[in-house]
Amino acid sequence: MLPLPELALIDLDGTLIDSVPDLTWCVNAMLRELGLPERSESAVRRWVGNGVERLVERALVDDIEGMPEADLRARAMPVFMELYAAHGAERSRVYPGVEDGLTYLADRGVRLGCVTNKAERFTLPLLEALGLRARFELVVSGDSLPERKPSPRPLLYAAEHFRVAPSACTMIGDSRSDVAAARAAGFTIVCVSYGYNHGKDIRDERPDVVIDSLADFAQVFAAG
Numbered sequence: 244m245l246p247l248p249e250l251a252l253i254d255l256d257g258t259l260i261d262s263v264p265d266l267t268w269c270v271n272a273m274l275r276e277l278g279l280p281e282r283s284e285s286a287v288r289r290w291v292g293n294g295v296e297r298l299v300e301r302a303l304v305d306d307i308e309g310m311p312e313a314d315l316r317a318r319a320m321p322v323f324m325e326l327y328a329a330h331g332a333e334r335s336r337v338y339p340g341v342e343d344g345l346t347y348l349a350d351r352g353v354r355l356g357c358v359t360n361k362a363e364r365f366t367l368p369l370l371e372a373l374g375l376r377a378r379f380e381l382v383v384s385g386d387s388l389p390e391r392k393p394s395p396r397p398l399l400y401a402a403e404h405f406r407v408a409p410s411a412c413t414m415i416g417d418s419r420s421d422v423a424a425a426r427a428a429g430f431t432i433v434c435v436s437y438g439y440n441h442g443k444d445i446r447d448e449r450p451d452v453v454i455d456s457l458a459d460f461a462q463v464f465a466a467g
């Protein structure tokens with residue numbers, strides 16, 4: 244068990260929301276427009292987590308480590324951005340257990356923030372569309388600060404905003420970037436087993452706790 248934190252920062256894609264159906268639809272609409280082959284939803288699932296630009300780069304070359312030529316990248320980026328702005332919240336769903344988990348923490352006085360690598364122009368409308376925006380006192384997106392996860396910067400920024408010591412904060416996420424950012428910030432780290440993490444088992448990253456649903460917080464945090 245972990246002590247109940249004063250502040251919980253929760254990741255978006257793969258933790259609160261299954262955003263891959265919309266991301267896949269937009270990636271494939273973009274690829275069609277560019278005359279390139281479509282990619283599978285399971286490939287897109289592996290590529291999410293380092294921001295939408297990195298997703299587009301990976302999709303263009305069909306490789307998680309790859310980088311497209313500059314002019315293809317420059318043509319693709321605005322096409323994807325326009326598609327995702329218009330179609331980012333049509334097929335995405337809040338994971339089961341999320342509402343209960345957020346209520347559990349809020350009822351116990353835990354302050355809540357969302358920290359994602361998704362760009363702000365997509366993050367806020369998505370949270371709004373799926374009814375989660377009002378749950379969070381602070382949202383830090385992938386382009387809110389000069390650095391994003393796995394940097395500890397967004398986590399430390401949020402801790403300072405709430406004037407809570409990092410040792411009283413927990414990060415809740417699905418990927419190795421969440422674990423690395425939390426460790427470097429001095430937060431505890433709880434991971435969900437159902438998220439993306441680039442197709443790898445998140446247990447390999449040795450988070451403090453792994454849960455199958457945010458509804459399981461009663462088994463994670465010692466009350467009081």
Ligand SMILES: O=C(O)COP(=O)(O)O
Pocket residue numbers: 254255256257291292293294295358359360361362392418
């Ligand atoms: O890669 C993204 O765009 C977002 O990923 P995250 O919400 O899991 O940080």
Ligand SMILES: [Mg+2]
Pocket residue numbers: 254255256257258292416417418438439
């Ligand atoms: Mg994530």
